[in-house]
Amino acid sequence: MRATTETKQVRAGTLLAEAPAGDFLPADTTDVVDAFIRLLEGLYAHLPLKRAMYGIDPVQQLRRLKQRLPLVTKDFNRELGDIIRSLRDAHTIYVGPASLAGQVARLPFLTEQHGPPDAPRYMVSKVARELIDDPDFVEGVELEWWNGVPIATAIDARARQELGGRPDSGRARAVESLTFRSLRHEQPPDEQWVVVGYRSLERAEREVRTPWSVIVPGAGPAPIRVASAAAAAVAVNPGAADVRRAKKLMFNQALWQKEEDLASASVEIDAAGNVSGRFADNVSARTLKTSAGTFGHLRLWGFDLPDDDGFLSEVIEILDLLPPDGLIIDLRANPGGLIWAAERLLQLFTPSHVEPTRFSFLATDATRALAEVRQNQAILGPWLTSLTSALATGELYSQALPITPVELCNDTGQVYSGPVVAVVDATTYSAGDLFAAGFVDNEIGTLVTVGEATGAGGANVWSAETLAALTVDSPIEFRLLPSGAGFTVSIRRATRVGASAGLPIEDVGVAGHRRYSLTRRDLLESNQDLLDYCGLLLASAPRTALTVEPGASTLEITTQGLTLVDLYADGHPVGSSLPVTNANPVSLPIPAFHETLEIQGFKGATLKQRRVIRA
Numbered sequence: 001m002r003a004t005t006e007t008k009q010v011r012a013g014t015l016l017a018e019a020p021a022g023d024f025l026p027a028d029t030t031d032v033v034d035a036f037i038r039l040l041e042g043l044y045a046h047l048p049l050k051r052a053m054y055g056i057d058p059v060q061q062l063r064r065l066k067q068r069l070p071l072v073t074k075d076f077n078r079e080l081g082d083i084i085r086s087l088r089d090a091h092t093i094y095v096g097p098a099s100l101a102g103q104v105a106r107l108p109f110l111t112e113q114h115g116p117p118d119a120p121r122y123m124v125s126k127v128a129r130e131l132i133d134d135p136d137f138v139e140g141v142e143l144e145w146w147n148g149v150p151i152a153t154a155i156d157a158r159a160r161q162e163l164g165g166r167p168d169s170g171r172a173r174a175v176e177s178l179t180f181r182s183l184r185h186e187q188p189p190d191e192q193w194v195v196v197g198y199r200s201l202e203r204a205e206r207e208v209r210t211p212w213s214v215i216v217p218g219a220g221p222a223p224i225r226v227a228s229a230a231a232a233a234v235a236v237n238p239g240a241a242d243v244r245r246a247k248k249l250m251f252n253q254a255l256w257q258k259e260e261d262l263a264s265a266s267v268e269i270d271a272a273g274n275v276s277g278r279f280a281d282n283v284s285a286r287t288l289k290t291s292a293g294t295f296g297h298l299r300l301w302g303f304d305l306p307d308d309d310g311f312l313s314e315v316i317e318i319l320d321l322l323p324p325d326g327l328i329i330d331l332r333a334n335p336g337g338l339i340w341a342a343e344r345l346l347q348l349f350t351p352s353h354v355e356p357t358r359f360s361f362l363a364t365d366a367t368r369a370l371a372e373v374r375q376n377q378a379i380l381g382p383w384l385t386s387l388t389s390a391l392a393t394g395e396l397y398s399q400a401l402p403i404t405p406v407e408l409c410n411d412t413g414q415v416y417s418g419p420v421v422a423v424v425d426a427t428t429y430s431a432g433d434l435f436a437a438g439f440v441d442n443e444i445g446t447l448v449t450v451g452e453a454t455g456a457g458g459a460n461v462w463s464a465e466t467l468a469a470l471t472v473d474s475p476i477e478f479r480l481l482p483s484g485a486g487f488t489v490s491i492r493r494a495t496r497v498g499a500s501a502g503l504p505i506e507d508v509g510v511a512g513h514r515r516y517s518l519t520r521r522d523l524l525e526s527n528q529d530l531l532d533y534c535g536l537l538l539a540s541a542p543r544t545a546l547t548v549e550p551g552a553s554t555l556e557i558t559t560q561g562l563t564l565v566d567l568y569a570d571g572h573p574v575g576s577s578l579p580v581t582n583a584n585p586v587s588l589p590i591p592a593f594h595e596t597l598e599i600q601g602f603k604g605a606t607l608k609q610r611r612v613i614r615a
Contacts, residue, residue, distance in 0.1 A: 026070035028482040042366025045493040091461040098484020100184040104246040107179040145197025165507030172426035185239030217245035226465035235430035240335035290535030296322030303337030326538030336430020343404040351610035358400035359492035363390035413612035419541035420445035429455035436510040441498035449512030458505025459490030546609035569594040
């Protein structure tokens with residue numbers, strides 16, 4: 001049974017200065033540095049990119065650090081962390097000692113940005129009321145100062161220490177890390193408390209002092225096991241995943257309390273109209289009234305789950321309960337997770353064949369040896385031939401191949417018939433980036449970016465535990481680091497498909513068709529202006545529909561906005577195209593022997609709707 005909220009909150013009063021930290025012996029620090037040199041030289045997928053973009057040589061920096069050892073643990077952690085952070089890659093990080101696992105440093109409020117990019121404002125959007133003594137420090141106050149520094153200057157300074165490859169993504173991470181930081185995955189606060197200057201709702205200038213403290217939200221209800229096949233198909237920002245859980249614990253207690261019962265939960269609508277089920281930590285939905293009409297709102301919180309089949313099935317159930325006239329898919333602050341889960345969802349919203357993102361290894365002796373290990377053939381075998389030839393020809397990278405099998409990206413087909421808008425921001429990362437890339441590259445709908453683009457995490461990421469499991473008893477065996485320290489590493493870089501084929505995601509992200517800046521009303525009234533904007537996009541989109549009801553011997557087909565329907569049995573056409581109109585449902589005889597029926601609906605020559613029915 002999962003720990004209760006009360007148990008988790010036992011640590012909520014722990015001041016940052018009192019939080020335990022790990023300790024290394026001198027020999028341990030040498031082993032850790034040696035491991036990172038091997039890691040970056042042999043396996044790090046983005047090393048050529050980072051050297052070119054930022055003019056750094058992290059391998060040489062590590063060698064210099066090794067010459068200066070031993071250092072006390074605190075200094076060692078900081079110096080090693082600085083070298084790895086210079087890569088600006090939230091996938092590739094030094095993970096602190098095990099004693100820090102799950103710990104999140106937090107202040108008792110949340111800060112968010114609103115307004116145009118050239119004149120942003122910073123507002124308190126949520127407050128843990130019981131932890132703030134000042135009654136005037138409430139949701140809606142505007143921040144002016146941070147420890148005596150103008151708030152914009154403080155955020156810019158913090159952004160230079162963050163892992164965002166673009167300036168806007170660095171600032172977005174800086175805003176979040178003002179009040180929340182994963183102690184095992186991020187640089188801890190230097191200060192023990194902060195003095196915040198703010199302007200009250202009455203426009204009076206005031207100050208409040210509040211200490212950093214530590215909470216331990218723990219992993220989600222069903223974390224991915226490090227030795228499983230799914231662990232090799234992950235794209236996640238682990239620090240952001242910890243922070244997402246901490247925010248949920250602090251500001252959404254009702255949803256948190258449900259987690260103990262999620263294993264047996266079924267999809268249902270609560271009294272407030274919210275739809276959720278077994279994967280409520282990852283996805284929820286509601287029927288949403290906007291100024292332009294009533295639509296569905298699907299919130300994808302994260303893909304950190306081990307069961308992509310179950311997740312896909314639950315999303316299908318949820319979609320069946322939402323209005324058919326349009327859907328808003330919201331992935332803001334999604335830290336990523338299982339690549340299979342993210343990419344397999346795309347097929348539910350398009351009639352077209354879905355092409356997943358491609359991934360490639362840096363071509364080195366180490367990556368070839370990794371692919372040659374017998375136990376890895378099922379998951380890495382497809383890359384082996386190109387790794388071998390790349391080393392002979394001097395190519396930097398292996399062939400780019402999908403991690404999610406193409407057939408699994410198309411095994412269910414379209415489920416939702418209405419137009420779709422997806423919303424992302426600069427903290428949408430990893431598998432969230434991949435979903436956004438697939439959404440655009442497969443021409444599924446309109447992508448709206450809050451800011452310039454997604455967070456730009458373009459890689460498959462492995463943990464130290466996963467790498468150790470996949471190299472055991474091999475020539476390149478990686479052992480776990482001492483004192484429970486660890487790392488995550490970008491092991492395969494992601495490149496896009498379709499019209500953007502071959503373009504990277506790392507440090508670039510996925511730009512939307514439309515840009516949007518959050519308003520003050522968005523932060524105080526559940527994103528109402530943003531959702532109204534998306535509603536207008538949905539209302540202006542062309543609408544088609546296809547409903548198929550299987551009977552004993554016929555398929556009853558109802559259409560909207562279509563002109564022709566084709567029927568296929570096991571991939572073979574059955575008869576000729578059937579003209580259809582909105583007003584007249586049609587019946588098609590079901591072939592006597594088949595395993596799969598596919599119904600395709602066209603408007604003119606363009607495929608608009610598709611349904612797959614399995615016997």
